[in-house]
Amino acid sequence: MNIIRIAMSLFVVVLIAVSVAGWIWTGANQPPSQSVAARTVLGVGIVAGIAGLAALWRPRAG
Amino acid sequence: MAKTFLARINGPRHEIALQIFMVIVLAHWAEHLFQTFQIYVLGWAVPQARGVLGLLFPVLVSSEILHYGYALVMLAGLWMLRPGFTARLDRRWWTVALGIQFFHHVEHFLLQGQYLLGQNLFDRPVPTSLAQLWVPRVELHLFYNTIVFIPMMVAMYFHMFPPAEAGRPACTCAWHQRRLPHAVSA
Numbered sequence: 320m321n322i323i324r325i326a327m328s329l330f331v332v333v334l335i336a337v338s339v340a341g342w343i344w345t346g347a348n349q350p351p352s353q354s355v356a357a358r359t360v361l362g363v364g365i366v367a368g369i370a371g372l373a374a375l376w377r378p379r380a381g
Numbered sequence: 382m383a384k385t386f387l388a389r390i391n392g393p394r395h396e397i398a399l400q401i402f403m404v405i406v407l408a409h410w411a412e413h414l415f416q417t418f419q420i421y422v423l424g425w426a427v428p429q430a431r432g433v434l435g436l437l438f439p440v441l442v443s444s445e446i447l448h449y450g451y452a453l454v455m456l457a458g459l460w461m462l463r464p465g466f467t468a469r470l471d472r473r474w475w476t477v478a479l480g481i482q483f484f485h486h487v488e489h490f491l492l493q494g495q496y497l498l499g500q501n502l503f504d505r506p507v508p509t510s511l512a513q514l515w516v517p518r519v520e521l522h523l524f525y526n527t528i529v530f531i532p533m534m535v536a537m538y539f540h541m542f543p544p545a546e547a548g549r550p551a552c553t554c555a556w557h558q559r560r561l562p563h564a565v566s567a
Contacts, residue, residue: 320542320556327534334527337414340421341520349517356515360524371531374474379544 324375331375335368391465395552399465399537402458406530409451413526420519427519445489445496445508452489455529456482466536467550468543474536478529485525488512 338361345357390398412432419430435442459479466472488510495501495508502509512521540554 323541323556324538327538331531331534333414334530337417337421337523338527341417341523344421345517345520353515353517357517357520360512360516361520364524364527367528367531371535374535375538 328372328375331368331371335365338362338364338368387461387464390461392551393553395462395465395550396554398462399554402462403537405454405458406533410526410530413522416519417523427517430519445493449489449493452482452486456486459533465550465552465554466540467548468539470544471536471539474532474539478533478536481525481532482529485529488525 341361342358342365345354345361349357384392412434416430416432416435419425419432420427431439431442441447456479459475459482463472463475463479466475491502491510492508501507503514510521516524540550541556543550543555
């Protein structure tokens with residue numbers, strides 16, 4: 320159970336890391352209007368990743 | 382009586398169907414992750430960053446039909462495999478992924494329509510989806526793929542390790558059943 324959960328979590332961490340890299344890159348390489356929009360969706364992606372990790376690791380009854 | 386295809390892939394064949402579906406999804410992810418690596422880390426220009434297969438076969442990236450085809454496969458897979466998620470938690474997370482993928486598919490449908498009609502929305506120089514009016518395409522795809530994949534993955538985790546109160550599923554996906562081979566046929 321934990322091996323699967325760790326593997327899934329590592330993949331989510333990679334996705335979060337890519338979104339963070341995109342966040343940094345877009346601020347330096349895109350015009351402000353596109354950068355703000357890109358950072359908004361990348362931020363939502365990061366939040367979704369954190370929510371996924373929380374769902375995976377939340378203690379469950381049974 | 383012969384079972385229908387849908388009944389089989391949501392029953393005894395649910396596990397293998399999900400595995401095949403996941404291979405497709407992860408292969409697609411690999412291409413997107415390579416593409417973002419090329420842009421964010423290697424500093425390649427966006428038009429040149431085409432993943433791995435896209436470098437060998439540029440048409441894979443430029444062809445809207447391929448992108449639409451993948452969106453359609455994702456939507457069909459999420460829809461067809463949903464009945465196999467019989468417990469409350471796994472069904473809920475899988476349905477969230479299906480709902481998001483439905484909108485993602487609509488976006489690709491708009492792109493495909495513009496490509497086929499030769500007329501782009503809002504007189505843009507290239508086919509444009511609604512969200513693409515504001516968000517650059519690479520980041521938008523990364524976003525859509527992320528928010529579809531995460532609930533899908535959580536659903537599969539709950540499906541593989543169902544809570545104690547969940548009833549007996551018709552498939553063989555739950556890991557505790559593998560340790561009890563008689564449990565499936567009982």
